[in-house]
Amino acid sequence: MMLTPEESIKRDDREMYSGRAWRLVRFGSPVDSIELQQMIWPEPEPGQVLIRVRAAGAGYPDAMMAAGHFPLLGDPPFGLGEEAAGEVVAVPSGSRFSVGDQVTGITGFLEGWGGYAEYTYLREESTIRIPARMTTEEAGGFPIAFRTAYAGLIDRAPLEADQVLLVLGAAGSSGGAAVQLGKALGATVIAVAGSREKLDFCTRHGADHVVNHRSDDLPVRVKEITSDRGADVIFDPVGGDTASTALQAIARNGRVVLIGVASGKPVALDPMDMLLRNYSAVGVLATPGSAAAEAVVWERLADLADRGALSTPVGRVYEFWEVPEMIAQQTAPAAGKSVVRITSE
Ligand SMILES: NC(=O)c1ccc[n+]([C@@H]2O[C@H](COP(=O)([O-])OP(=O)(O)OC[C@H]3O[C@@H](n4cnc5c(N)ncnc54)[C@H](OP(=O)(O)O)[C@@H]3O)[C@@H](O)[C@H]2O)c1
Known part of the structure; x- marks a missing residue:
């Protein structure tokens, strides 16, 4: 015991x-x-x-x-x-x-x-x-950040190659891991952060596009980047107003992946809006399922790290x-x- x-x-x-x-x-x-x-x-x-x-x-x-x-x-x-x-x-x-x-x-x-x-x-x-x-x-x-990104992007979203991934808190722990894993999965990654220094950091770590949630119009920028389609997957460790604003730019059939509440409160979800704009929300708790499934996760993460795709x-x-x-x-x-x-x- x-x-x-x-x-x-x-x-x-x-x-x-x-x-x-x-x-x-x-x-x-x-x-x-x-x-x-x-x-x-x-x-x-x-x-x-x-x-x-x-x-x-x-x-x-x-x-x-x-x-x-x-x-x-x-x-x-x-x-x-x-x-x-x-x-x-x-x-x-x-x-x-x-x-x-x-x-x-x-x-x-x-x-x-x-x-x-x-x-x-x-x-x-x-x-x-x-x-x-x-x-x-x-x-x-x-371990924690990449296990969380794996649970969100591979198990729960799931994110497909050639889709657009929008990452909130992208210069943070789980957000930073999601940027890298999103690139490793073949997605186009838009990183959202709150300062010039953090945006530069996201670019250095692989983001294709960066948006400042304090000074840019987030939905407008995402629609410009995606030719009006919006983001297929939103990875959200932040919640609050930033996440609610980001939802305005989710694509048809999009998924918002609920990771955490770094802003202090979760994103406000509106079922009628989800119905009318055809998107869903998936909750994520990055805890182990079976031992065999967990072994597969860690083997893949270690392999991606070995190949330099994740660091x-x-x-x-x-x-x-x-x-x-x-x-x-x-x-x-x-x-x-x-x-x-x-x-x-
Ligand atoms: N679901 C799971 O299994 C799982 C696993 C791990 C973590 N989490 C959760 O994910 C959340 C984020 O954790 P993390 O370790 O990734 O956080 P982190 O490294 O501290 O990053 C959080 C980011 O959120 C943004 N932010 C906005 N408002 C904030 C505020 N009031 N305080 C702090 N940051 C704020 C910051 O970016 P800007 O400055 O760019 O705005 C910051 O870089 C937490 O709620 C945590 O519990 C969940």
């Missing part, structure tokens, strides 16, 4: 590894509510891989968790950090991985084990060996001691994927 972090602190009879972890101790402002605590990580259970963390990826969900707005978690205390890369230090018998493997994957954050820590557990089914061309920081920021667009790299401040900054993130460097050994 998997131990909770609280139980593990008391189970020093099974002590294997000890170290520090950033943990949310109460909901509130990150700098006041995230503490560095001494922890013990016992032997991994079946389905887990224990790693010494080298880098961990960040994103808007960290800010939602600190504020108490993340729907899948209960009350603190719990560890923060949804994804991490590092060296395997322990595996249960029968694992696909071995001690010494360099891996990246999704942490056991839903059980309280986060990646902003010296050690963490990864979910074995959502873990891969680090592709050869990835740096440690790129590996730490790879984490690393933005700011933070040090371990900066985690509370880093999480506070996720409500107004700079361009690119924020990554925390945990150890360099």
Whole structure:
């Protein structure tokens, strides 16, 4: 049976590894509510891989968790950090991985084990060996964003080659991954972001067209780009007014892919508008289905990364001691994927 972090602190009879972890101790402002605590990580259970963390990826969900707005978690205390890369230090018998493997994957954050820590557990089914061309920081920021983009664009939309993909929050974590995956799938990608710097970032990472949602007329620009047809798929991690405005430029038979609410509220959907303009909305939660289906997903993502079609667009790299401040900054993130460097050994 998997131990909770609280139980593990008391189970020093099974002590294997000890170290520090950033943990949310109460909901509130990150700098006041995230503490560095001494922890013990016992032997991994079946389905887990224990790693010494080298880098961990960040994103808007960290800010939602600190504020108490993340729907899948209960009350603190719990560890923060949804994804991490590092060296395997322990595996249960029968694992696909071995001690010494360099891996990246999704942490056991839903059980309280986060990646902003010296050690963490990864979910074995959502873990891969680090592709050869990835740096440690790129590996730490790879799993969540690209798994989310895969769920949205391949499983749920689905996006077809030669279609037009409009990506909101395109300089952010999941949006940045959707830009790259959309290009890898053969789509024309229109990236939407809120500053010149972010638009340049999107162009550097493969977007065919860029639109500034603060200064451009978004529906007009999309219709110009698509000769009035509109976007076949809208990838929406932002919601709110930006997403509602973008919907004005959805194509007939289009799909808006509901990923998240970085603006603080979801897109307002109007069933009569969906009926009259012939489009649909699909919700996405990037969680594993069967182990076999999950293996297919990670194999394809690793293959695309191996071939250079996908690479984490690393933005700011933070040090371990900066985690509370880093999480506070996720409500107004700079361009690119924020990554925390945990150890360099
Ligand atoms: N469904 C799933 O399985 C899944 C998986 C991962 C994440 N998510 C969700 O997706 C959402 C985005 O996460 P992320 O990690 O991609 O976020 P992120 O990297 O922080 O990017 C969010 C982008 O949204 C835009 N934005 C607009 N208003 C904002 C505001 N008030 N605060 C922050 N950003 C704002 C920003 O772009 P501009 O400055 O260009 O406007 C920013 O680049 C979150 O709600 C998260 O929970 C869902």
